[in-house]
Amino acid sequence: MIKLDGVLNILKPPGMTSHDVVSFLRRQLQTKKVGHAGTLDPQAAGVLAVCVGQGTRLIEYLTEHDKEYLCEMVLGISTTTQDAWGELVSQKDAGHITLAMIEAQLPRFSGTILQTAPAFSAVKVQGVPLYKKARQGQEVTPVVRQVQVHKIEILSFVPPKLMMRIHCSKGTYVRTICHDLGEALQVGGHMSFLLRTRVGAFGLEDSLTLEELASLKEKSLLPLEYCVRDLPQVVLSPPDLARIKRGQKVSLAQAVADLVVKPDTAARDLAVFDEQGKLQAIAVVIGNKDKTELQPKKVLNRL
Numbered sequence: 001m002i003k004l005d006g007v008l009n010i011l012k013p014p015g016m017t018s019h020d021v022v023s024f025l026r027r028q029l030q031t032k033k034v035g036h037a038g039t040l041d042p043q044a045a046g047v048l049a050v051c052v053g054q055g056t057r058l059i060e061y062l063t064e065h066d067k068e069y070l071c072e073m074v075l076g077i078s079t080t081t082q083d084a085w086g087e088l089v090s091q092k093d094a095g096h097i098t099l100a101m102i103e104a105q106l107p108r109f110s111g112t113i114l115q116t117a118p119a120f121s122a123v124k125v126q127g128v129p130l131y132k133k134a135r136q137g138q139e140v141t142p143v144v145r146q147v148q149v150h151k152i153e154i155l156s157f158v159p160p161k162l163m164m165r166i167h168c169s170k171g172t173y174v175r176t177i178c179h180d181l182g183e184a185l186q187v188g189g190h191m192s193f194l195l196r197t198r199v200g201a202f203g204l205e206d207s208l209t210l211e212e213l214a215s216l217k218e219k220s221l222l223p224l225e226y227c228v229r230d231l232p233q234v235v236l237s238p239p240d241l242a243r244i245k246r247g248q249k250v251s252l253a254q255a256v257a258d259l260v261v262k263p264d265t266a267a268r269d270l271a272v273f274d275e276q277g278k279l280q281a282i283a284v285v286i287g288n289k290d291k292t293e294l295q296p297k298k299v300l301n302r303l
Contacts (some may be wrong), residue, residue, distance in 0.1 A: 004014050004031050005302075006221030007062070011207035012040050012048040012196075021048060021210070028214050036064035037198065038170065038199060043085055046196030047207050054300050058227035058282075061269075065200030065230065066150065068167045071191055073178040075160040078188035082118050082175040086190070094160045096188040102162065103186045109177050110149050117143040118176055136254035149170040161192070201229055224300070225279045228271040232285075234294070235273045244272060244296045249302065252292045269297060278302060 012021055018039045026034045027068055035056045037049040049062045076094030079086035148169035155163040174190040182189020197204040213220050220281075240250045272281040272294065280302055284296040 003031055003032075003053065004218055004221060005055055005224055006051075006214070007055045007058075007224065008050040008052065008220060009202040009207045009222065010048045010213065014043050014045045015120065015212065018048060020198070022050065023190070024210060025050060025052070025213065028217060035059055036081055038067070040196055041083075041175075042170050042192065043083065044194040044196065046194075047199045047202050047204055048196075049199050049202050052221060054302075055224055055227060057298055057300070058224065061231060062200065063170055066167060066169055066198075066213045067172070067176050067196060068165065068198035070155075070193075070195040070197055071164055071166060071174050071178065072193035073162045073164065073181065073189050074192045075162065075182060075185065075189045076187050077160075077190055078182060079190045080241050082173075082179040083192055084190060084192040085196075090188050092187045094185075094189075097159065097185055097187060099154070099157045102123050102157065102181070105181060106154075107180060108184060110152055112146060112148055113167075114144055115147050115173060115176055115180075116256060117145065118173055118179075137159055145171060149177070152177070159229050165197075170171075201226070224302075225277075225280075228282070230281060231269055231271040233271045233273060235275060236280075236294075241272070241274055241280060244283060244294065245299050247299070249286075249296075250283075250294045254296060270272050270294065272296075 001058050008025070010021060010025075012018065016024075018036045022036055024033055029052060031052065033053050033056050035051050037051060037059045040046060040048050049065075050064070051059050074084070075097055076092050078089040078091075080089055081087075149172060150167040150169075151165075153165040155165055157163070162163040166172075166177065168174070174194055178189050178191040195204070208216070208220055234252070236244065236250065243250050268285060270283050270285050271279055272283050274280050280300055281296055283296050286295055288295045
């Protein structure tokens with residue numbers, strides 16, 4: 001059996017869970033080591049980054065990436081799930097809402113904001129997803145967290161439907177932005193359509209459908225190096241790389257240390273490459289006034 005390592009940019013279709021996609025890929029690629037880097041709701045479509053083989057050890061570096069979405073909101077109708085697939089909660093006339101009124105409210109939902117996760121969401125409390133408690137009729141404790149909404153762009157407004165492009169940090173619920181915007185306008189609202197167009201460097205234009213994946217198989221895999229594009233990087237000599245791969249610390253020359261160690265990167269992860277440009281390990285930068293060292297964190301089994 002061919003040893004498969006890499007990452008996939010998959011176009012998830014609506015109607016499938018992210019886990020359904022992983023199961024499909026396991027069958028197609030004939031390997032169990034497959035995992036996705038960020039859940040996409042079953043009814044939503046769009047970019048789903050999926051790691052294979054040793055790529056599953058690098059998932060954390062993909063989940064940190066910003067996301068971009070195209071969404072449609074319907075004003076005047078609120079639902080239990082904040083999207084079109086929940087039960088009706090309230091319905092109000094939104095005929096008086098203007099584009100200017102919407103634009104006046106958007107600053108409240110941009111920048112660093114606090115967001116209450118929907119009751120019907122995958123956020124876990126004491127190890128149990130909120131949606132499981134909600135479906136069983138149990139009381140759900142609100143989970144409030146800080147997220148970053150970089151930009152909300154209105155693409156069109158044909159009452160009662162509003163189309164937006166949203167660029168945000170991981171953990172942001174677009175349907176909650178729709179719900180909260182509707183509440184701010186005092187008419188309610190819900191998300192009726194969601195398409196994830198970007199996850200970090202992975203764009204919709206480069207994504208593969210499941211049918212294309214089934215045809216290409218392992219040829220669709222992107223190199224492991226795609227997983228660490230946002231990490232500081234260093235190239236080590238063969239002797240130093242050998243020490244890292246044995247689990248030993250390595251001292252960095254001052255010139256290299258000045259290049260890779262900045263106030264915001266000290267004690268952060270660093271991608272370690274060999275002289276051929278192949279990712280070989282993840283290390284932690286440990287610096288003090290006397291010297292800077294690399295301490296191995298994840299060592300990949302690559303020749």
